Amino acid sequence: MNDQSLSPLHTLEQQDAFIGRHIGPSADETAAMLETLGVESLDALISETVPEAIRVEQPIPLPGPKTEQQALAELKEIASQNQIKRSLIGMGYADTLVPNVILRNVLENPGWYTAYTPYQPEVSQGRLEAILNFQQAVLDLTGLDLANASLLDEATAAAEAMTLCKRMSKAKRANAFLVDAEVHPQTISVIQTRAEPLGYDVIVGDVESLIDEHDAFGVVVQYPGTTGAVRNFEPLIEKAHAKKALVCAAADLLSLVLLKSPGEMGADVVFGSAQRFGVPMGYGGPHAAFFATRDAYKRSVPGRIIGVSVDTRGNPALRMAMQTREQHIRREKATSNICTAQVLLANMAAFYAIYHGPEGLKTIASRVHRLTDLLAAGLKLKGLELAHDTWFDTLTLNAGNDRDRLYQSAQSAGFNLRKLGNTQLGITLDERSDRAEVEALWTALLGADHGLAIEQLDAELIARAASSHNSEADSTLYVCNSIPTELKRTSAFLTHPVFNQYHSETEMLRYLKRLENKDLSLAHSMIALGSCTMKLNATAEMIPVTWPEFGALHPFAPVDQALGYKTMIDSLETMLKAITGFDAICMQPNSGAQGEYAGLLAIRSYHQSRGEAHRNICLIPTSAHGTNPASAALAGMKVVLVGCDDQGNVDIDDLRSKAETHADELSCLMITYPSTHGVYEEGIREICDIVHQQGGQVYMDGANLNAQVAVTRPADIGADVSHMNLHKTFCIPHGGGGPGMGPIGVKAHLAPFVANHPVVNIEGPDVGNGAVSAAPWGSASILPISWVYIALMGGEGLRKATEMAILNANYLTQKLSEHYPVLYSGRNGRVAHECIIDLRPLKDASGITEEDVAKRLMDFGFHAPTMSFPVPGTLMIEPTESESKAELDRFIEAMVKIREEIARVETGELDADNNPLKHAPHTQADLIDPEWNRPYTREQAAFPADWLKQSKLWPTTNRIDNVYGDRNLFCSCIPVEAYAED
Known part of the structure; x- marks a missing residue:
């Protein structure tokens, strides 16, 4: 009998760690997968897979893993350093009331935030x-x-x-x-x-x-x-x-x-x-x-x-x-x-x-505007001068030499206002504003004895509005023309039924749930998208996002009110530097593609600072992400493509030739590692050296960083700059297509050239550097997700995650290779964190395409892997470390059954056009169709695997006509009649 209560304390603490909750396979499953691969241990697998020249043997210098309770308690203490004042700064940011039905059922709901x-x-x-x-x-x-x-x-x-x-x-x-x-x-x-x-x-x-x-x-x-x-x-x-x-x-x-x-x-x-x-x-x-x-x-x-x-x-x-x-x-x-x-x-x-509908929005907007009118009227009555006669929610005061005193008075009353120039003060009201706030602002700016009564002033404004337009005496008080008559909205808006029928919480809740039930997310099954790293977004990581200490801050609030954010961001930067080996981190880019752009701008500025502004050639392998050449073009560079060999690796001879040819103009190389083809290229150090020898810089695309963490480091490999997809490797969820964060790590020589900000100066980069995003630290409120993930995993857990991602990918590759051609592999026949299966031979033999396979996977309850990228006619599969062997085996079973169906098409047993793959996905409408005329059963269509009889996500439409949609572009809500007609 195993009495765990008698285990050493250290053992019990380890067993309570988060690592085992993040990583899908159990110890027994791990052993079984290693046996399938014919290797004795994870260390042996890593030795077989990752080139020795770039392997990191020393652990990441990070604290040990924390429990969920420890990590959240520490972050809560950090968050408490933020001061939450009423920020009436404006500049495109306003406080708002998040309807609780949306907060709980969308923002905090994995059915919405884990979807792709x-x-x-x-x-x-x-x-x-x-x-x-x-x-x-x-x-x-x-x-x-x-x-x-x-x-x-x-x-x-x-x-x-x-x-x-x-x-x-x-x-x-x-x-x-x-x-x-x-x-x-x-x-x-x-x-x-x-x-x-x-x-x-x-x-x-x-x-x-x-x-x-x-x-x-x-x-x-x-x-x-x-x-x-x-x-x-x-x-x-x-x-x-x-x-x-x-x-x-x-x-x-x-x-x-x-x-x-x-x-x-x-x-x-x-x-x-x-x-x-x-x-x-x-x-x-x-x-x-x-x-x-x-x-x-x-x-x-x-x-x-x-x-x-x-x-x-x-x-x-x-x-x-x-x-x-x-x-x-x-x-x-x-x-x-x-x-x-x-x-x-x-x-x-x-x-x-x-939820609010057109009338509700009118109420909100009218209330904000009315309060602004009243605030303005009181300030004018007491002698303060306004810069404008028109406004919606923002007033600018000509305060002269009194500006700083008024600003400080407002601060003492709990309000952050906006300083404009040397003499002006800005105030922006919002949805949270009310009459008490207007009165508090009067007190702060006019003194406690201002003598204004908001109800009386409101009544006077209404009375004067009814009888005005003919007396100059009214001009000091009458502000109801703050929106000029010719600029008042007269056109209708939000007339579609969807904006006019879900105003009770009951109806709204049901509408949200109806939509959620139509979609596949990580709450349903593995999403094995190559290059997209759809791993667990743990609940503990998500909780801080909705803490008011992080959510309620204006991005331009005084920095001494955001000390918690500074502590958290500095800490996260330290973590990322330890993981990547870079000397500095720029947190501003709020997507991976924007990280590419920001990194290339830093390279461009670096060359300019050395009197080499003519360096504008960017070498890019033909296998690169499509954003790579686009980012290079936006950074003012000319793209020169570098070929790949038959194994999908960069053609080093072609690279060397082009680097020498363009030596005087060479700015940089953009490369993804492990490669877009899912392998660790053996020649990566030589590739970086070739570029450096010709005076160029190396930009490493961080899309595949999940296969690097703790087993190698981009800065050690030879990269000068790399972006980190926090929404991939570091667990920020994809949210159905965003949010994302793409901070960049840079070597010390590039650190002065990364983005700064015109409103809030960032320590480190040159002061004159322009911004790449609206806010100084991009999408700052989701950075706690990555902070919590790294804190929960520690250096030990991060290495285990990478090892398991590689194990899961190689196990999946081994099992699928018995049925499908695997396009690329690296040393010892291993792949990195993803593999590409080649469906082109099967298409030639059967007519079944990669799209047919993708749609048929929906009948098995799976989202398709990445389709036709980076090679047309293929599927790129990345299981991540979060999926259990049981889930991998379900996916493998689905792919094997699909291969068997393809074989039946090849032999003629199934008709080339009338088969489960060409008709996929199958809906409930298919099953109840009285005119079923297909040479396979309804059960084969909708329940091709036994586990689906216990739980099944039904596709809500049949296969969609892409060509029709492009030829008949219609991008607004469908008239209800269209559904009724159908």
Whole structure:
């Protein structure tokens, strides 16, 4: 009998560690898989797999693993260092009330946050409907024709708007982009950062004057302005259009409930942040940016667009239309490298709009505006001067020499206001504001004896509004014209039924659950997507995201109020430096693709600092991610492709030849390691040396970092800079297509050249460096997820995770290789953390494609692996360390049964077109169809494995027609009648 109560304390503590909960296989399963591979231990497997020249034998210098309770208690103590004051700073960020039904059932729900990007729409209809609702809300409020499924943040959306203008403007010889001085400063900085390597001239000032003085391809304005003014831009837009320039408006989504839409004014692009639609400020993110434009520009829209198509039964079905991700199509000719959206946050914003509906949003917006009117009236009555006569929610005070005293008085009362220049003070109200807050602000700014009564003032404003417009005496008090008559919204919005029927919590809850039930997530089964590392997002890691100590901070709050964030971020940077070997970390990029871009900009600036600005050649293997050449193009580099050999490795002779040919202009090499083909290239050190010998830098794509942690380090291998996908290796969930974080690690010589920020200066980088994201530390509120993960695992656990990821991948490869060709392998026939199976021979023999296999896997309850990347006609499979042997065996069984079905097609036993693979996925509608005319049974269709009879996720549509969707682009909510007709 094993009496655990008599075990040594150290043993019991180890058994209580989180490591065993994160890693799927048990000790017995691990032993069985090692036996299958014919190796004695994990150490032996690593020795067989990872090249000796790059292996790290010493443990990562990190503290030992913590229990969940220990890690959360430590992080709670760190979080308590943050001071939560009312931040009325504005600048594109406003506090909001997250409806609890959305908080609990979406943000905190693994059914929503562990799902993948909806590339397989038949098991993603819930998310797709939510994003379509987001697009519809944006279309209605902006007054434009077409909206995308969200971007990273408002500032990067502005940069995307600029490149769209350049591409679509008919002012082809113009090279100037005009930015109004009333645009948020962080947005201006990101625009300038994007423009410099592209060679655009960014001119900041009063665009009403600048448009007369310059030939421009585009103009951007802020509506309302960063200091609060609500301006009519119609004359400017007409003038810009006359000069063939396009006009972009950065808009406040809540203000558009009351304001005339920019689309109605004639704007060509409208973008902004959806944060104040029920998403916490979170010290800067993650927040969904919205982006809308005209139908004529749809081929240049960055990011993804959700559209309506039909399935094989002719029913309406949703999919990613024109899966723009244009970097994969245009590569170095791309104008965007956007890969990650902010789907989880876009969903929250859409549900916020649905829950409140048009009338609820009008109430919220009107209350915020009314309180701002009352605040302004009181301040004016007591002699304070306002900079503008118009506003929605933001006032700017001309405070003169009294500015700092008023600022400090507000601080003492618990309010963070905004300093503007040397004499002005900004105040932005929000959804949390109420009459008590207005009175508290009066007291802070006017003194306790101000004598103002908000009820009396409100009544006077209403009375004067009824009898005014004819007396100059009213002008000191009457502020109800703070929105000019010609700019008041008259057009309807959110008229679709979805925005008008789920206003009780009961109905909203059921709607959320209906959508969730349509989608496959990690809550259902393994998602074995190659390169995407869909591992466990543990509940303990997720809990701090919704702590108010992290969620309630404004990104531009005084830094002494964010000491908890500083401690946590500094600690996470120390962890990541220990793991990667880099000397410095830049936390600002909020996606992997943005990390690529930020790293290349650092390389570019480094060369410029040495008088070598002419170095602009970027070598990229042909196997690289599509974002690599796109990022290089955005960083002002010219791409030279390097070939691969028959084993999928970089052709070192070709690399050496091209590095020598371009030696004088060589800027860098971009390489993924382990390779995109899923193997540890033996020549990686030589590859890095070749580039360094010619004066170039090495950028290592961190997409496959999960196969490096604790067994090797990118900085030791030879990388000068690398991004880290925190939403892959370090457990931030994918959220259905975002959020993500892509911080970069750099060697010491590159550290001065990474991104800084114009509002909050970051220690380390040069002060003059531009920003790549709107917030100083990107999507800061999800960084605690990675902090908790590393704290829970410790150095020992991180190594075990990598070893198990490699074991699971090799076990899966071994078992599948008995039925499918495996395209690439490394030393000793091993793969790294993923493998590629080649379906092209089977297609030639049977007509069955990789898409058929992907759709048939849905009938088994699995999401398809990565399809046709990096090699067309293949599936790339990555099981991660979090999946148990039992789950791997279920997936293997599914793939074996699919292979048997393919064999039956090959022999003619199954018809080439009328078989379970070509008809997959099968829905409940198929099973109850009285006209079943297929040469296989309904049971074979829907229950091809025994375990499915106990639990099955049903695809809610049949296979969707991609071609129809692209030819008939329709990206707004489906009329209810369409469902009724079907």
